[in-house]
Amino acid sequence: MADAAGSVAEPVGLELAEQFSSKDQQREAATLGMWAWLLTELLLFAGLFLCALVLRILYPASVTLATTHLKFWIGATNTAVLICSSFTMSGAIVTSRLGFRRLMLGCMLATAGLGSIFLLLKGFEYYQDYNEHMMPFLNMPYLLEKDTSSRLFVDVYYVTTGLHGLHLITGVSILLWLTWQASQPRFLEFHQNRIEVYGLYWHFIDLIWIIVFPVLYVLNR
């Protein structure tokens, strides 16, 4: 809302919940809770990364053969898209701290849009894999049928990227819901902290993909 001086900044703050003694304690508890959850997610993904790396050590030729059939350039583009989305999410956090609600909403929508572009590209990649018979878990011929070890790596690829995609779908959905909440009057005055805590989740999704891309697509290609 613009004031007489032309300022668009709104009051920013946090509504103190009764179980906390101070706003700082409430803020810290929310951040710590998000980190606790993110670390369990990290352990989940770390197991999959380790599987992929062990397969690379045990069956290097089979894995190299399988990776040549992955869509390297779509993976690279998707990494760039997520890095852009991390930038817009940082923009949303910065503008929320400053109380620039309209800018913040724009940044949040841009982040959701970039997340959706990632999902569309991933869907297109899966569609191409399907056409090339690179889905060994389906009841159809598998392109690398003679190389049974490659199937292990391809299965890990689908589990990892599928799980990451699921997190991204959840992330975009929550972000759109949060954007709707943030569009309500006085949101920043009472709930600015939600943007910060959600931002951690989005950056974490980006971080996981930053590891997925080299582990599955790039190493010893």
Next chain:
Amino acid sequence: MTGNERRLLLRRMRTPAITFVVLLLLLCSNVVLGATLPFRGAYIVEAVITACMVLTVLLVSMEIVHEPPLIRLFSAVGFFWVTIMFGMTLVDYLSR
């Protein structure tokens, strides 16, 4: 938006913008290495670049350095745990 607000916004966006550019440059390096495979040990450089990208996101984008000590400790212990898991497993397979 007043001139002061615009300047404040630009100043606050400087770190995210620099992080964005750094991450894109690191990604470009990894993509070039992956696409051309210029030498046998390229995977070591790719792994180092990836580690730099992860640290950049953790320390700057996720702002761990500005968090209270308890959260810093918590996140460090979590990533250290993963390092132990990777280290012990890979030492086993790589030393066979």
